[in-house]
Amino acid sequence: MISIRICGAAVRVHFSFLVFNALIFLMRSSGLVLSFYAVCLLHEAGHLTALRHTGGSISTVDVSGAGIVIGTQKGGRVTDKSRLYVLLAGPAANILLYVLLSICGYHGSFAQLNLIAAVYNMLPYRSLDGGAIISLLSLGTVRERAVMHILTAVKLFMIVLSAAAVYYCGREAFPLLAAAIALFTGDITRSP
Incomplete structure (x- = not known):
């Protein structure tokens, strides 16, 4: 660094x-x-x-x-x-x-x-503006845990969609899969 x-x-x-x-x-x-x-x-x-x-x-x-x-x-x-x-x-x-x-x-x-x-x-990842906004708006609410579970499901679905894009479109779509996995992994390591 x-x-x-x-x-x-x-x-x-x-x-x-x-x-x-x-x-x-x-x-x-x-x-x-x-x-x-x-x-x-x-x-x-x-x-x-x-x-x-x-x-x-x-x-x-x-x-x-x-x-x-x-x-x-x-x-x-x-x-x-x-x-x-x-x-x-x-x-x-x-x-x-x-x-x-x-x-x-x-x-x-x-x-x-x-x-x-x-x-x-x-997009709803904590390292991106969308995820930070969702965290800001849901933090401390009674629905905070439910929101985070729904977002995890959405993120996993995005990985599956990206993998399907690689399968059907070829290696040109690989950066989508790499980004989806990297963002998901980053969110896991940033979880409170």
């Missing part, structure tokens, strides 16, 4: 991020890879803009093969409403750019990647 400090925040780049990058560069064209990183930067900029807007500040940034996790400073008055706003801001930035590009008549890979990033990040 590489660790540096930028503007007071500890930025840690994990080995899995480097492996993930190597795999992407092996499997895709450089233009598509650069578009992917631009989409990711836009997504994170949405989160950071909302975080600054709510008065929050960054303590850590972890970059790994599973994505980017931004840790915030403890202290101050952080409400569930402001957390929800920050979590929704990343996918909202991607959707907004997709809509703007579509209005301008551009429907290429960059526009599509923005839409895919928004949808992907709303």
Whole structure:
């Protein structure tokens, strides 16, 4: 792991991020890879803009093969409403750019990647915005345990669907299966 400090925040780049990058560069064209990183930067900029807007500040940034996790400073008055706003801001930035590009008549890979990033990040995994939102909304409620059981079933179903896609579509669909398994495993290790 590489660790540096930028503007007071500890930025840690994990080995899995480097492996993930190597795999992407092996499997895709450089233009598509650069578009992917631009989409990711836009997504994170949405989160950071909302975080600054709510008065929050960054303590850590972890970059790994599973994505980017931004840790915030403890202290101050952080409400569930402001957390929800920050979590929704990343996918909202991607959707907004997709809509703007579509209005301008551009429907290429960059526009599509923005839409895919928004949808992907709303999947119900704790390491993604969608799972964090579900956890935020269900935490401490009487239905918290039931929600988590339903989400586990949904995640297992997504692994089965991804495996079926690999079986029927071939190795091009393998990244879907790898992502579904990695996200599921990550959620198991993050469980309280």
